[in-house]
Amino acid sequence: MFELKTLSADAIPRSLERAERYRLLNEPAEAESICLDVLAVDTDNQHALVTLLLARTDHFGERLGAAVRRAEEVIPRLHDAYARAYYTGIVCERHAKARLANGGPGSEFAAHDQFLAAMHWFEKAEALAPPGNDDATLRWNTCARIMNGNPHLQPAPQEREQPLE
Numbered sequence: 001m002f003e004l005k006t007l008s009a010d011a012i013p014r015s016l017e018r019a020e021r022y023r024l025l026n027e028p029a030e031a032e033s034i035c036l037d038v039l040a041v042d043t044d045n046q047h048a049l050v051t052l053l054l055a056r057t058d059h060f061g062e063r064l065g066a067a068v069r070r071a072e073e074v075i076p077r078l079h080d081a082y083a084r085a086y087y088t089g090i091v092c093e094r095h096a097k098a099r100l101a102n103g104g105p106g107s108e109f110a111a112h113d114q115f116l117a118a119m120h121w122f123e124k125a126e127a128l129a130p131p132g133n134d135d136a137t138l139r140w141n142t143c144a145r146i147m148n149g150n151p152h153l154q155p156a157p158q159e160r161e162q163p164l165e
Contacts, residue, residue, distance in 0.1 A: 007037045012045065019051045028058035049077050053087055060098035068095050082128035086136050089121030093143055100150075109156035115143045 007015060019034040035052035038045055056071035071091050078084045096114030099107045122143070125136035147153055 004037070004040070007041050009041055012038050012042060012048075016045075016047050016051060019048070019055070023051065023055055023058060026058070028055040031055040031058075044077075044079075046079060046083070049074055050083070050087065053091070057091060057094040060094050061101065064095070064098055064102065082125055082130070082133075085121050085125035085128060086139075089118045089125060089136065089139060092118035092121060093139060096143075096146075106156070108152050108154065112147070112153040112155055115147050115153065119143045 015034050015038055019031040019038075022028070022031040022034065032052060032055040035048045035055060038048040039052070042048070053071050053074040056067060056074070059067040059070075068091065072088075075084055075088055075091070078087065092114050096111040096118060099111040099114060119140050122136040122140040126140070129136055
């Protein structure tokens with residue numbers, strides 16, 4: 001086993017820029033690794049936590065269940081109530097999109113439920129947003145457009161109990 005090297009505190013801003021660049025290059029594992037290095041030095045760095053959460057959502061196309069749980073683990077560490085609501089919505093939205101992309105039995109029902117959950121969290125974030133920040137509104141509208149454009153996204157049918165004869 002290798003012992004990890006420690007990042008210098010002066011390198012944090014540049015390292016976070018690199019993490020964002022790796023996310024944009026669709027290399028979330030590299031971005032996640034950088035964020036973990038930053039958090040080892042500055043455990044409360046909110047920029048690193050948000051980038052870590054987003055990098056983990058970039059893994060949703062792969063091991064969906066585990067990736068969702070790993071992204072959700074970051075949310076309680078965010079200080080701001082707005083950020084917690086907004087990024088919970090992001091996790092739900094990306095989960096819904098991954099369910100749609102992966103397909104399979106029940107995926108449309110699960111995606112429907114996740115889009116509704118995302119919209120719920122974006123509405124909570126809207127109420128907490130600072131003036132001039134309409135990010136949650138933009139995300140809510142995206143979810144609404146996806147739902148409106150995909151009529152096959154429906155809630156799961158309710159199973160009815162059949163009386164025993």
